[in-house]
Amino acid sequence: xxxxxxxxxxxxxxxxxxxxxxxxxxxxxxxxxxxxxxxxxxxxxxxxxxxxxxxxxxxxxxxxxxxxxxxxxxxxxxxxxxxxxxxxxxxxxxxxxxxxxxxxxxxxxxxxxxxxxxxxxxxxxxxxxxxxxxxxxxxxxxxxxxxxxxxxxxxxxxxxxxxxxxxxxxxxxxxxxxxxxxxxxxxxxxxxxxxxxxxxxxxxxxxxxxxxxxxxxxxxxxxxxxxxxxxxxxxxxxxxxxxxxxxxxxxxxxxxxxxxxxxxxxxxxxxxxxxxxxxxxxxxxxxxxxxxxxxxxxxxxxxxxxxxxx
Amino acid sequence: xxxxxxxxxxxxxxxxxxxxxxxxxxxxxxxxxxxxxxxxxxxxxxxxxxxxxxxxxxxxxxxxxxxxxxxxxxxxxxxxxxxxxxxxxxxxxxxxxxxxxxxxxxxxxxxxxxxxxxxxxxxxxxxxxxxxxxxxxxxxxxxxxxxxxxxxxxxxxxxxxxxxxxxxxxxxxxxxxxxxxxxxxxxxxxxxxxxxxxxxxxxxxxxxxxxxxxxxxxxxxxxxxxxxxxxxxxxxxxxxxxxxx
Numbered sequence: 001x002x003x004x005x006x007x008x009x010x011x012x013x014x015x016x017x018x019x020x021x022x023x024x025x026x027x028x029x030x031x032x033x034x035x036x037x038x039x040x041x042x043x044x045x046x047x048x049x050x051x052x053x054x055x056x057x058x059x060x061x062x063x064x065x066x067x068x069x070x071x072x073x074x075x076x077x078x079x080x081x082x083x084x085x086x087x088x089x090x091x092x093x094x095x096x097x098x099x100x101x102x103x104x105x106x107x108x109x110x111x112x113x114x115x116x117x118x119x120x121x122x123x124x125x126x127x128x129x130x131x132x133x134x135x136x137x138x139x140x141x142x143x144x145x146x147x148x149x150x151x152x153x154x155x156x157x158x159x160x161x162x163x164x165x166x167x168x169x170x171x172x173x174x175x176x177x178x179x180x181x182x183x184x185x186x187x188x189x190x191x192x193x194x195x196x197x198x199x200x201x202x203x204x205x206x207x208x209x210x211x212x213x214x215x216x217x218x219x220x221x222x223x224x225x226x227x228x229x230x231x232x233x234x235x236x237x238x239x240x241x242x243x244x245x246x247x248x249x250x251x252x253x254x255x256x257x258x259x260x261x262x263x264x265x266x267x268x269x270x271x272x273x274x275x276x277x278x279x280x281x282x283x284x285x286x287x288x289x290x291x292x293x294x295x296x297x298x299x300x301x302x303x304x305x306x307x308x309x310x
Numbered sequence: 311x312x313x314x315x316x317x318x319x320x321x322x323x324x325x326x327x328x329x330x331x332x333x334x335x336x337x338x339x340x341x342x343x344x345x346x347x348x349x350x351x352x353x354x355x356x357x358x359x360x361x362x363x364x365x366x367x368x369x370x371x372x373x374x375x376x377x378x379x380x381x382x383x384x385x386x387x388x389x390x391x392x393x394x395x396x397x398x399x400x401x402x403x404x405x406x407x408x409x410x411x412x413x414x415x416x417x418x419x420x421x422x423x424x425x426x427x428x429x430x431x432x433x434x435x436x437x438x439x440x441x442x443x444x445x446x447x448x449x450x451x452x453x454x455x456x457x458x459x460x461x462x463x464x465x466x467x468x469x470x471x472x473x474x475x476x477x478x479x480x481x482x483x484x485x486x487x488x489x490x491x492x493x494x495x496x497x498x499x500x501x502x503x504x505x506x507x508x509x510x511x512x513x514x515x516x517x518x519x520x521x522x523x524x525x526x527x528x529x530x531x532x533x534x535x536x537x538x539x540x541x542x543x544x545x546x547x548x549x550x551x552x553x554x555x
Contacts, residue, residue, distance in 0.1 A: 056401070057402075076404065078404065079404040081402060082403075083399075085402075088394055089396060090394070090399075091391060091396040092327070092387075092391075093330040095330070098323065098326050098327070098330075102319060102323040103403065105315075106319060106404050129330065142399075155402075
């Protein structure tokens with residue numbers, strides 16, 4: 001398998017199942033060195049399973065994962081990855097300082113504990129036993145563990161889960177600074193928050209029902225997904241099927257009559273009016289990214305799990 | 311990094327966590343010490359089979375302390391680490407998985423050494439006995455013998471989960487203490503207690519040390535049984551570890 005030097009990870013035809021249920025199927029993904037990649041999707045889309053497979057915590061039932069051209073386990077052994085996992089993953093009966101010192105000692109080129117603590121805002125928590133931290137503070141310490149490693153590849157599974165708005169903003173600022181501090185630091189993070197992916201990722205992988213629905217830059221995804229809507233009403237007897245057949249547009253019924261989602265709203269308007277069927281009350285609207293995204297995810301996963309956006 | 315620094319890091323971190331666990335240490339070290347001081351005050355001047363009862367009791371309570379500390383460090387703490395996701399987190403680091411397990415065992419043996427030495431020092435201080443090679447041999451035998459309980463604890467950690475390991479370790483602890491003849495001399499109990507005691511590693515640890523403090527040679531039977539226990543539970547733990555991680 002040829003690996004280009006700027007490739008940090010390659011996932012090929014990845015499949016993982018819990019019992020008979022496939023949580024991931026046919027996932028192909030390339031992570032470029034130095035990029036920030038968001039794995040976006042609703043709960044149950046397979047985001048954490050994907051991360052666990054990429055980190056070597058789960059052995060895939062199909063396909064392969066390579067990190068820097070080696071196995072995930074070998075990359076971890078070489079100290080080239082660090083991860084912030086979901087849930088409480090800190091040991092009991094240890095101070096924050098103990099945990100960070102221990103973590104730093106395991107990696108070949110760690111940051112100093114003081115520096116990592118200052119960077120991640122846990123400097124005033126160092127003497128605190130891990131057991132006596134709040135949820136948000138625990139997340140911060142987990143993040144500090146990943147930062148102190150100074151590993152070039154950072155996996156953050158739902159990093160802002162359990163953080164307040166201020167904490168979230170802070171975390172993303174630190175991720176940016178930390179990524180900028182090293183050449184080609186790669187960050188892969190999962191989120192179910194569309195705006196978070198939009199703001200903090202170079203590229204977004206949209207995951208739904210265990211499949212990759214789309215991979216692109218936030219801008220390109222928006223251009224592709226956020227289509228304009230043309231809405232209008234029609235006299236009795238006019239059906240969506242009739243309109244669709246005569247114009248070649250995908251006309252669907254909606255609350256106020258009919259609706260067309262299109263990249264070319266002017267063309268759609270012209271086509272509809274030239275039918276001369278007495279259509280009226282035309283309105284055009286920007287498609288909301290959330291809305292289209294939701295539809296896309298719901299179509300793929302066969303259910304209507306909401307995707308939150310801020 | 312070669313293997314040794316990983317083991318040192320893992321053990322060092324484990325020891326720091328051990329000393330942070332103050333409430334546990336008070337119980338694990340205090341209970342056998344309290345028993346020792348109590349029984350010693352009551353029967354300390356007696357002699358059993360030509361040996362001062364205070365020495366017999368020292369061996370019994372040192373064994374009890376060693377059993378408790380090894381079961382906790384290798385067993386309960388390991389199960390809690392697995393449940394807490396700490397073991398999972400460590401998988402992402404360069405630490406080889408075996409180094410974590412070896413670290414837990416090393417911490418168990420250090421905790422056991424502390425428990426054994428505490429009782430020995432108390433025994434020597436309270437009874438104003440001069441330390442002798444025989445006493446030192448007995449104390450060392452208890453400590454080395456407790457390695458079998460480190461293996462048992464580790465097997466429990468992988469056999470049980472965080473919600474049940476406490477009970478498992480407690481049952482093993484109390485059964486080893488009472489049925490192993492550490493609390494009440496077997497000579498005062500019905501004969502079938504002796505039969506049961508011979509099945510338990512705690513009895514063989516104490517028996518080995520009792521013989522040594524009495525100036526008798528190392529009983530190979532006890533050593534054999536303990537080695538068997540250590541090997542069997544070590545193999546079980548290794549098997550479960552490979553399957554469950």
